[in-house]
Amino acid sequence: MTFLLIFLSFLPPTDVIARDKPNDAGSTISLSWNLSADDALIDGYVIMKREASDQAGEYSKIGSTIRGVMAFEDENAQDGIPYEYVVAVIKNGELFESAPSEPTVSSPQVFHxxxxxxxxxxxxxxxxxxxxxxxxxxxxxLFIRKIAGLAAVEEAVGRATEMGKPILYVPGLGDIDWTATIASMNILGEVAKKIALYDTALIVPNRWSVTYTVSKEVVKEAFISEGRPEKFKEDYVRYLTEAQFGFAAAINGIIMREKPATNFFVGRFWAESLIMAETGSQAGSFQIAGTDSVLQLPFFVTACDYTLMGEELYAASAYLSRExxxxxxxxxxxxxxxxxxxxxxxxxxxxxxxxxxxxxxxxx
Amino acid sequence: MSSDPWIWVGALLTLMIFSFLYKDNPFYKFGEHLFVGVANGYYIVFYWHNSLRPNLFEPLGAGEFIYLVPLLLGLMYFTRFIPKVSWLVRIPIGFMIGWGAGLSIPALFQAEVLRQLEGTVVAPSSFTNPMSGIWSLIILVGVICTLIYFFFSKEHKGILGHTSRIGIIFIMIGFGASFGYTVMARVSLLIGRIQFLLGPWLGLID
Structure with missing residues (x-):
């Protein structure tokens, strides 16, 4: 009988070390241990914990690993509460527990x-x-070199005025937290100032409710700063839809029905870029595009008269405003x-x- | 041919949108307006069920009054309709832009500056395979010349002009590759639509 017991017992892992995971938001304790001397014979390891203050309490299972693994992370620790961990060898459903780790507390770090x-x-x-x-x-x-696409903005607004047609400004399909959208809003402000001076109509369709609100404020502000607030019309800035291709379909409709003289596609774009730029090109509009979407830039380069590439988009507002x-x-x-x-x-x-x-x- | 009315709706709407390839017409106009209207209705319901109710009204109902702050910020967007206090709309806008910039700047430095830099530096280990070493050098030269193209503080003349011209060649080669790759992806979208028309609708293919 004694022989059988010895035969069925397996050595548990040693040196179970628990430490608070560094550079995290708390709630995680990292565990490490030395493999059991019988690692090749066992089924795996079972990780168990209990609150250190509850010495009479049972250890509860929190996870398991296959054999050969020497680490585990407890991601469900409660910050500020000390825990003790044991790692047990499991073989045929039977557990052989290690000595407990030192009590360890998880905590969040302010600085990574x-x-x-x-x-x-x-x-x-x-x-x-x-x-x-x-x-x-x-x-x-401060000197800034000439950027071709931006030098053409004045020409684009002038052309629309001469033709008596509106200017379409699409501020991209990204929400306001996209850097390209923020850059686009800066450019919209400058374009709107020129439009206010030239007395041209403007159409700014939006995909997101927040960009819609920001666009409206930016355009309104531009008209006020040029001393022509009475020229601003509420329907200059419109909300269309969040649906990507619904938005693209609506832009196509605007291009074909309102026949803008100039189209600006400035901001973040995805798969709809070529659909809109190609329609504008077929309608004979003068087109200026600008985006930091690398995959869409080739389409704009192909279908538009001028394209602001990546960094040029961010440089644009400084170039135009000289602020x-x-x-x-x-x-x-x-x-x-x-x-x-x-x-x-x-x-x-x-x-x-x-x-x-x-x-x-x-x-x- | 399908007997499912929804397949018919999908097929007819697809044809209405495709009719734009001929020219703008009343069928396209109908399809476009329906698309925009249905999408707006869908998103209102979507945001109510996935955002407003679980992330705002339910926690508020459970007594978590900290959620009054986002509620207040959200309501400020509607002050646009009251001219006297319409300036209040700038508070949530400022909050959104500040949050967006604050979150994206460290992430951009991490992912688009430091990691890209690390990946571009050429080391002797790059030449373990001579061909990959040569490609690494070409990438390094391309990145340097492209960076110079995007340098706005100096006129692109002399050596700066030559390197920036090489930079634009690299950019255009990249665009060419990207154009081909993306067109392939778009063609596969078209194939998907044609398969829908020929398969589930007309029953001409399996």
Whole structure:
């Protein structure tokens, strides 16, 4: 009988260590252990826990692993409560428990140390931004090279005025939290200012309720700033639908029925880009597009007269308005790109000198 | 031919939308207006069941009064209709834009700057396979020249002009590849629609 008991017992894992998972939002405790000496013979491991204050309480099962595994994460810990863990070997349904871990408490961390490089990058960029904005505000002229698509905006508005036809401005299909949509709103403001001066009709269809509200405010503000609030009409800015292709179908309808002289497609676009741009092209409209959607840019390049590509979209509002804040932001972006370029060259050169600095770019 | 009335509705609406390929016509106009109207109705119900009720009204009903803050912010959008207090609409707009920018800037730095940088740097290990090493070098040159194209603070003349021209060549090659890839995907969408017409509707194919 004794022989049988010895034969059926298996050695449990050793050194069960529990620690609060670093750089998380709490509620997680990481466990590690040394494999059982009988690892090759067992079915797996069962992980159990109990509150450390409840010494008389039973351990309850929280998970299991196959054999050969030395770690587990308890993602259902309650922050501030100390827990003890045991890891048991399981064989034919029978458990052989390890010694309990030290009591461990989970807690959230305010700062993610694995993302310090992101913080430094943002801090450097913010400092550059502050410096260039201050420089622009001090009246020092900041040079921006000519961007073809933007130089054509004046021409586009003038053309619509001469033809007595409206201008269609589609601020993309992204909601307001898309960077391209925010950039588009800045450009819309500048285009609307020119429209207010030229006395041309404007159509701004929107896919989202929030962009609709923002577009309306931006256009209204532009007319007020040009001293022509009476020229603003409520139906300049319209809400269509959230349905992607329903929106595209409606834009096609607007292009064919209201015959805009100029179409602006500026913002975030998806599969509907070519449908709209192609219809505009067939209707003979002058078209300016701008997006940071890499997959849609080729379609706009093909079907539009001018296309603002990626960064040019972000540069556009500064280029058009020459406002110090936007100019400073554009300069900061330029110097940010310069830093990236220099880092690429130096990190490559260092790697060939056997100095590996790639770790500074890694983000957890 | 199908006897299911919903298949007929789907097929006729598909043909109405396709009729735009000929020219704008009353059938397309009907299909377009129906699409927009039905989609709006659908989304109102969708947001009520998936957002407003479970994420706002149910927690409020359960006494979680912190949800009054988003309710208040949401209601501020409607102040547009009351001229005297219409300026209040700027508060939720500012909140949304601030939230969007705050959330996306660190994510962009992480995913589109640091990780891309790490992936572009060429190391001796890139030459374990000589061909992949050469491609890594081409990518590095392409990224540098493309970055220079997007540099707005200097006129593109001299060396800057030459490198930015190489940059635009890289960009156009990328666009060409992307164009072909995306057109293929669009053609597969068209095939899906044609299959619907020939299969479930007309019964000409399985």
């Amino acid at each position: 140390t694995g993302r310090t490089n992101v913080l430094i990058a943002i801090a450097v960029f913010t400092l550059m931004l502050a410096y260039f904005v201050a420089k622009a505000r001090s009246g020092k002229g 110090p804040l936007l100019l400073g932001s554009l300069k900061a972006q330029d110097y940010g790109k310069l830093i990236v370029l220099l880092m690429l060259i130096f990190l490559t050169a260092f790697s060939f000198l056997n100095i590996n600095l790639l770790g500074i770019l890694r983000v957890q």
